[in-house]
Amino acid sequence: MSLLRYTLRRFAQAIPVLIGIVTITFFLANQIPGDPVEIMLGPTPAQEQVEAIRAQYGLDRPIHVRYFTYLSGVATGDLGLSIYYDRPVLEMIMLRLPVTLLLMLSAFAFAIVTAIPLGVISAKRRNEPADHISRIVSLIGVSTPSFWIGLVLIIVFAFYLGWFPARGLVLPWADPADVRGAATRIEVLRQTAHHLFLPMIGLGTLQMAQITRIERSSMVDSLQGEYVKLARAYGVPESTIVRKHAFQVAQLPVITIIGLGLSTALGGAVLTETVFEIQGMGRLIITAINNQDYQLIMGTTLVFGFVYVIGVIVTDITYSYLDPRVTYGDE
Amino acid sequence: MSEPLLSVRDLKTQFFTEDGTVRAVDGISFDVNEGEIVGLVGESGAGKSVATSSILRLVDSPGEIVGGEIEFKGETIFGLEESDDGELRPRDEMLTEEEMRKRIRGREIAIIFQDPMESLNPVFTVGGQLREFIEINRDLDAAEAKEEAIDMLREVGIPAPKERYDEYPHQFSGGMRQRVLIAMALACQPDLIIADEPTTALDVTVEGEILEMVKDLQEKYDTSFIWVTHDMSVVAEICDRVNVMYLGEIIEQAEVDDLFYDTKHPYTSALLDSMPRPDETVDELRPIKGVMPEAIDPPAGCRFHSRCPEAREVCREVHPEPRDLSEDGEALHTAACVKHDAFDVGYDASPPIDTEATGGFSAGFTETGGEAE
Numbered sequence: 001m002s003l004l005r006y007t008l009r010r011f012a013q014a015i016p017v018l019i020g021i022v023t024i025t026f027f028l029a030n031q032i033p034g035d036p037v038e039i040m041l042g043p044t045p046a047q048e049q050v051e052a053i054r055a056q057y058g059l060d061r062p063i064h065v066r067y068f069t070y071l072s073g074v075a076t077g078d079l080g081l082s083i084y085y086d087r088p089v090l091e092m093i094m095l096r097l098p099v100t101l102l103l104m105l106s107a108f109a110f111a112i113v114t115a116i117p118l119g120v121i122s123a124k125r126r127n128e129p130a131d132h133i134s135r136i137v138s139l140i141g142v143s144t145p146s147f148w149i150g151l152v153l154i155i156v157f158a159f160y161l162g163w164f165p166a167r168g169l170v171l172p173w174a175d176p177a178d179v180r181g182a183a184t185r186i187e188v189l190r191q192t193a194h195h196l197f198l199p200m201i202g203l204g205t206l207q208m209a210q211i212t213r214i215e216r217s218s219m220v221d222s223l224q225g226e227y228v229k230l231a232r233a234y235g236v237p238e239s240t241i242v243r244k245h246a247f248q249v250a251q252l253p254v255i256t257i258i259g260l261g262l263s264t265a266l267g268g269a270v271l272t273e274t275v276f277e278i279q280g281m282g283r284l285i286i287t288a289i290n291n292q293d294y295q296l297i298m299g300t301t302l303v304f305g306f307v308y309v310i311g312v313i314v315t316d317i318t319y320s321y322l323d324p325r326v327t328y329g330d331e
Numbered sequence: 332m333s334e335p336l337l338s339v340r341d342l343k344t345q346f347f348t349e350d351g352t353v354r355a356v357d358g359i360s361f362d363v364n365e366g367e368i369v370g371l372v373g374e375s376g377a378g379k380s381v382a383t384s385s386i387l388r389l390v391d392s393p394g395e396i397v398g399g400e401i402e403f404k405g406e407t408i409f410g411l412e413e414s415d416d417g418e419l420r421p422r423d424e425m426l427t428e429e430e431m432r433k434r435i436r437g438r439e440i441a442i443i444f445q446d447p448m449e450s451l452n453p454v455f456t457v458g459g460q461l462r463e464f465i466e467i468n469r470d471l472d473a474a475e476a477k478e479e480a481i482d483m484l485r486e487v488g489i490p491a492p493k494e495r496y497d498e499y500p501h502q503f504s505g506g507m508r509q510r511v512l513i514a515m516a517l518a519c520q521p522d523l524i525i526a527d528e529p530t531t532a533l534d535v536t537v538e539g540e541i542l543e544m545v546k547d548l549q550e551k552y553d554t555s556f557i558w559v560t561h562d563m564s565v566v567a568e569i570c571d572r573v574n575v576m577y578l579g580e581i582i583e584q585a586e587v588d589d590l591f592y593d594t595k596h597p598y599t600s601a602l603l604d605s606m607p608r609p610d611e612t613v614d615e616l617r618p619i620k621g622v623m624p625e626a627i628d629p630p631a632g633c634r635f636h637s638r639c640p641e642a643r644e645v646c647r648e649v650h651p652e653p654r655d656l657s658e659d660g661e662a663l664h665t666a667a668c669v670k671h672d673a674f675d676v677g678y679d680a681s682p683p684i685d686t687e688a689t690g691g692f693s694a695g696f697t698e699t700g701g702e703a704e
Contacts, residue, residue: 225449225452226444226446226449226450227449227450227451227452227453229389229444229450230442230444230450230451230512231452231464232389232436233387233389233436233437233441233442234436234437234441234442234464234467234468234515234519235432235433235435235436235437235438235467235468236463236464236467237432245452245455248452248454248455249452249453249454322454323453323454324453324454324456324499324501325453325499325501
């Protein structure tokens with residue numbers, strides 16, 4: 001089927017982009033002044049020790065050799081060894097990535113579930129009080145940094161009210177035996193939700209605000225379309241017009257914003273994880289940079305780039321699925 | 332004569348804008364009889380489209396129907412009455428919004444819009460849209476409605492209707508889309524179809540084909556039409572009777588032959604003269620001079636006097652209501668121009684307005700505001 005072919009072709013087209021990401025990341029990481037070995041061994045290490053460690057991590061070889069070694073490693077799924085953790089980079093990423101994905105997914109779920117009705121109501125009740133409130137909320141949302149929202153949420157809901165925990169995260173797949181106060185899977189999940197609530201809002205608010213704004217303006221346009229006038233003139237109930245006729249056309253720009261939002265949310269996750277002390281990709285990348293852990297910096301950056309590319313591809317595919325005017329390019 | 336299908340009396344629709352009240356439709360009256368194609372003609376901005384959306388009670392905000400009556404098959408689409416405290420309020424028998432939607436729109440009165448490119452929803456199939464409207468307005472189930480939709484597509488001359496049913500609007504040409512919209516209107520089996528400049532966006536050969544087709548289908552289904560256009564040649568082609576609109580008013584109303592061969596209003600004459608003809612070059616075109624004044628502050632007296640070649644001083648002062656000027660035994664022919672004896676306001680004795688001095692492009696501006704007061 002052409003949709004499948006289109007999907008495969010889009011992924012194939014992403015390969016050069018990913019090679020580009022690897023290349024740029026590699027050379028940028030290696031341009032950072034300083035040396036991970038110095039950080040490991042302190043200010044006055046013995047020369048032999050330095051050379052031994054450099055050899056162990058392959059840092060003694062010329063840069064172009066290291067580049068091609070790294071590139072072929074990436075192709076086979078080997079991202080090298082983390083100097084700081086002394087474990088394979090891929091292993092560290094596989095440990096942390098699910099945490100960040102969980103945070104991001106819940107943030108997006110929150111954003112989409114609140115923003116789409118808000119935007120639609122706002123457009124339908126244009127220039128009425130409901131619209132003004134939703135516009136003010138979304139304006140505040142887009143102009144407030146996520147870490148600040150996170151801090152305020154902690155102060156209000158964790159510190160003063162004590163409704164939610166301020167830090168950490170219980171992973172939903174954790175063994176109930178390892179989680180304090182949880183005997184069953186259900187209780188683990190309940191604790192996960194409890195912990196996830198504040199970071200989810202902290203990270204999701206910006207997305208929510210952006211999606212609301214686009215949803216509103218897109219629905220306003222769509223509701224003024226001739227096809228909406230036509231549907232009204234043929235006695236289609238107003239609720240059907242909003243839910244079906246105007247809505248589906250209006251979702252195209254919204255999907256673009258959601259797709260692009262994936263990359264902003266990754267950046268936001270770094271800050272949110274720091275504020276809420278969650279051990280995810282954000283914390284990992286910061287640790288990597290602080291310790292000049294080349295392999296880990298490259299590995300995490302690569303994953304971020306990869307997630308971004310996937311976001312764009314998924315956006316394109318959804319777009320071509322929703323809008324019959326977008327062809328798969330093979331006709 | 333039997334009751335007309337649609338009767339519009341003194342309809343007034345106004346738009347309340349920041350700059351003031353736009354009197355888009357300012358007291359028009361006309362009838363549509365069964366099986367008739369009635370033209371509504373005028374320049375852009377004359378209020379034709381507002382008049383038609385008023386009939387469906389679908390005037391967009393900030394517009395509002397403020398007065399007059401619309402009766403359709405004995406039902407009151409719009410009608411006001413004075414309540415005890417002197418305020419105007421809708422009459423009890425006026426259809427509610429819900430009744431308008433369920434009983435009138437689509438089911439009894441269908442509409443074809445001007446722009447076929449924009450009127451169909453780009454993300455649904457042509458067939459799906461047709462089927463939905465047929466289902467709503469004919470009480471058919473989905474399968475029956477689909478069959479009806481395919482039949483109707485065949486009827487309006489879409490080749491391979493079964494296959495094209497599942498295609499999207501962007502896969503249709505402009506003319507084909509307009510055929511789809513006509514199919515949509517006919518398939519709902521309304522008694523009246525409002526065609527709002529349906530061929531304006533199409534090229535002339537396609538326009539001709541569509542007009543032919545509508546004429547055939549109109550005979551077959553005996554549907555009445557209100558045909559909105561600015562094109563006198565379309566009027567000649569398709570209409571039985573014609574209403575000529577200028578600045579929110581109907582200034583002449585006649586059967587189509589009478590209108591063309593026994594024109595009573597100078598504006599109608601000007602419209603007819605401005606039609607391009609094959610035996611004339613571009614230099615010989617006689618456009619109506621000036622532009623139509625704003626409906627927000629229409630000129631006093633006859634609204635056309637600022638552009639009228641036959642205007643006299645009396646035209647500045649007297650605002651003529653349309654009167655029947657037909658002679659005994661002739662069909663009704665009304666016009667609103669004081670040059671006819673029926674008005675008897677001293678037109679012949681009145682000195683002509685020096686149209687040369689105020690003519691040309693500036694005429695519309697100088698005569699609209701201060702000077703007239």
